[in-house]
Amino acid sequence: MTMQLKDLGKAVLETQYAVRGPIVAKAQDMEREGREIIYCNIGNPQALEQKPLTYLRQTLALCQYPELIQQAAHLFPADVLENSQRLLVGIEHGMGAYSDSKGVHFIREAVAEFIHERDGIPAHPESIFLSDGASRAVQTVLRMLISGPHDGIMTPVPQYPLYSATITLYDGKQINYYLDEAHNWKLSKAMLEESIYEARRFGVKPKAICVINPGNPTGSVLDYDNIAMIIDFAREHKLTIVADEVYQDNIYLPTDKFVSFAKVMVERGVTDVSLFSFHSCSKGYFGECGQRGGYMEIRNLPKDVIAQITKLQSVGLCSNLTGQVAVYCVVRPPKPGQPSYDLYVAERDHILNGLKTRARVLAEGLNAIPGIECNVVAGSMYAFPKIDLPEGRTDEEYALALLEATGICVVPGTGFGQIPGTAHFRTTILPPTEKIKMVVDRLAGFHVNYR
């Protein structure tokens, strides 16, 4: 007898990941049948015409096939050639050998310097772990945090479903805390207090709080005081902080800026709250999702716990070297005066300006549709508009009907969580501006007629 569905555990069966769920499967079926689909379901910029940054791809090509450094030197800027040579010395055995479980030391040094320069705080290569995208590192950390079925992880609602899926898969408890949609999805102490109080009442033991900043799917950006409040809350309740900061370069309003949890912690002298923070080459203006590069920085952890993380990483041997080199490129972009600098700046600004425009066009367009309300998209790559639905209709039915009527593929709010009785969907801001306008037009036509 072959394996049957009933042989699978509850944790596996209950795991859900809507970003690639049934609506997306339906969209792919439709595409195979010849329909044009606009994929707004996933933050995958290069699938939507975004071009890779030249210096990054040149570096990857040279590292994979170092013969080109001699043979084709005339085709590459001098700084990219030098940088690749330095990298190859640092990697030691090339792209084909397993690195240390934590990643190449030379690259972890570069990451530590990047954090130091970004935040003006000390950072150490031994506190950096390179990973296959941020997702893998988040999963490792959640595996560590969940030690039994009563352990709870506080997650925002709405949240990116990597968190809910992984907590379910590892048989932990998800403790929802609501973000305040009426105030641009801000995070309030009262909401946090209420959620932890409820969890304890039901016998759940809160272990950690996850924060996504800039927000996915909300598009909101936290300020210094908000972050300080969260750190104080974590300290008071003995929680570890899991800070998903992969959208740190995706901030669109001149009044906002990215503030890291690490910076606020160090500046306020907090040494008794453990922190895991994550970054990636998949987002920002790089959008190199397919390379699967990411890093995690840890703070305020005892040595024996760090050894356990290293052990868990070592079972999978190491993250892929291409992703590691992509992370190096993210933290070490060309500097002013270097031959590759001007092109880098032009490519970067083109991408970021495009995203800024689309964030505005999309939110304004959505707000102009009666029955749809959207907060400003201040950061990340998403909007999470609230939609009025006819009595008895679900957001899942809505998203499916939208797909069938217009070819637009969004993810229903249920996949991220929302206040019961409300309905939303998540859409990316990634399609080219002309297509974003098309999305808004089609949505308007669809929404007013939806029954």
Added chain:
Amino acid sequence: MTMQLKDLGKAVLETQYAVRGPIVAKAQDMEREGREIIYCNIGNPQALEQKPLTYLRQTLALCQYPELIQQAAHLFPADVLENSQRLLVGIEHGMGAYSDSKGVHFIREAVAEFIHERDGIPAHPESIFLSDGASRAVQTVLRMLISGPHDGIMTPVPQYPLYSATITLYDGKQINYYLDEAHNWKLSKAMLEESIYEARRFGVKPKAICVINPGNPTGSVLDYDNIAMIIDFAREHKLTIVADEVYQDNIYLPTDKFVSFAKVMVERGVTDVSLFSFHSCSKGYFGECGQRGGYMEIRNLPKDVIAQITKLQSVGLCSNLTGQVAVYCVVRPPKPGQPSYDLYVAERDHILNGLKTRARVLAEGLNAIPGIECNVVAGSMYAFPKIDLPEGRTDEEYALALLEATGICVVPGTGFGQIPGTAHFRTTILPPTEKIKMVVDRLAGFHVNYR
């Protein structure tokens, strides 16, 4: 208060992975202090002077930076240029976009054709999942198979500790079955029967049997009849088969050849045993460990279970595209008559002949040392010799003393499992032949004096 070791779960704390355990950490410390270390602990060929295959690296460079296809066409063989262009069309959005969760369809088609040609059996792209090395896919499968704390997975002893580590981490039960050292580590039906009987007696529910062929750490190769016996055993006991076939190209005796579980199953018309089989770009003559490319083929699984695997893969989005392209190169090497063929054959044969020589030199050398006994290294990249130890000494102490005295880093047998009362270590056959001779000489000097 920060996270403490006591906050971690039993499963995490008890997970062990000796291939990168404390002995290796010690070796790295010694290396930092200036000692020369010969790393025989891990199958990482390119860290031990093995060169990458040229056509594979050329393909990766062209896929990462397609501008080279025009700009530097004169530096690449015509078939590599054409192949890369075809690949880029198949990948659709380049190396920077997430692919389907299961991997690029075009590459999965190539894998299916490879299996068809290798085994003369039908194979389907929808049954192929691309993964970050074989390890990740093995972990996904074990996660699926272990649905509760009484679920047991049969694993060989000795075994590659990815299996024991992952079973511990997912809180399942490991059911040991012993390989017969006196008969070249062959697998006997009696041993399997005994082990499953014992497991049931202790209330463990056997779900699957893992087989590593060619063997890691044993270096043995299974024949057709042996595989047919295992399939019959699995059928009788309603077990899923987990077949680790990553060393399929590493076979050194002219009398042996690789036989896949899939081939035997199909040829014998077995449709009621589920099969997961794994391959990788890290081993064979490629040795591209750092690229983290692998695939899993599934057979005899109902659609709803396949959908669950896809869901689990989708939480991590997709495996890295470089690893996916490396897998493509593994399954689609240059063909006779193509411009890159001669170099490919020369590089491949140089590597395989080197491994064959070292397998022989190492086993013969070990057997010449009084108190060390080693089976023939018929396949894979390892030897697992039995060592006589002085009363009261453990193999861990031995490996540590060996490291300190000689700089040779091996993994104690305890990390793989062995019959109680026996002692072993695992060493790779990867160092260059001159170094293998040095390893044997130093071991001989060390072993006779070990107290």
